[in-house]
Amino acid sequence: LDFNDKKERISLGMKQLKPHPWKDIAERYPEGAIVKGKVVSITDYGAFVELDSGVEGLIHVSEMSWTQHVKHPSKILTVGQEVEAVVLKVEEDAERISLGMKQLESDPWDSIETELPPGARVVGEIRNIASFGAFVEIKEGVDGLIHVSDMSWTKKITHPNEMVKKGDKVECVVLAVDKEKRRISLSMKHLTEDPWDSIETTYPVDSEVKGKIVRMLDRGVVVELADGIEGFIPVSKLTTEYIKVPADAFKVGDEVPAVVTEIDQNNRKIFLSVVDYFKNRESAELAAWMDSHKPGENGTTIGDAVAPKKKATKKKAAEKPAEEAAEKPAEEA
Structure with missing residues (x-):
């Protein structure tokens, strides 16, 4: 192949006896041909x-399976x-075959829009849970997402594990399919009608209800009604006694009777009152309720504790000189 007369050397080559393996x-x-080889x-x-x-070809990790998420x-x-x-691409100059x-x-996503149109009901297994939702395997290689906001019409869910756990079998409704991005939006709450659509009929103002305290707030309590609807009772509407915060006389799990006082359908809020529930009832019934929800300790209510102060204030005002009262405007007197 090469002769160097100065050094009297001849370079020889064996590979040149055969055609270049990448030629043609x-x-x-x-492309598209099915081939066999050894890893x-x-x-x-x-x-x-x-x-x-x-001649070697590369099977990229992303080209190994439609259905499995191959990490390595x-x-x-x-x-x-x-x-x-299958041969995907040939680059002769770069000596690369993909x-x-x-x-x-066949790609399971090719027919996904026909198989799973919006509104279709499916059953799948919870494969993974994130803070924003739960991933459901609908069929091999096809996962959908139930966003946390699509898990319940009535409950304010902060994390999906409040409703589901990994391995659970769940029924869902298909909301949308994005074939290009390989995404499916699912919903658990759309299996039933939204109860807030008929809230004014189910719970009209002045109707009586019973519920269980599920959350305690400084300004009141959240009560769950029979169908999962959550209502709010302000602290001033929990009892006729004075309490600073609901925890002074109530606890989570307490069952309370109430009257619907206001409905805000647009903001999905319903306001209740225990005080109004007892307005037209026998005094003995009210007394029994108050006795079972006494604020303070040792049976002494906070209302009893503040009452003497109010009386003392009135007595002190009565002892003021008459001429001081006379200096006030007529309407104040």
């Missing part, structure tokens, strides 16, 4: 497959394994 590679391995090495991003002597090629392939693949395994099977 596109004709021998056209010769595995990296983090894919597996190299020997197709012929001196070694989870699917091993060195020395015989595999079948291969795919998943193309040997």
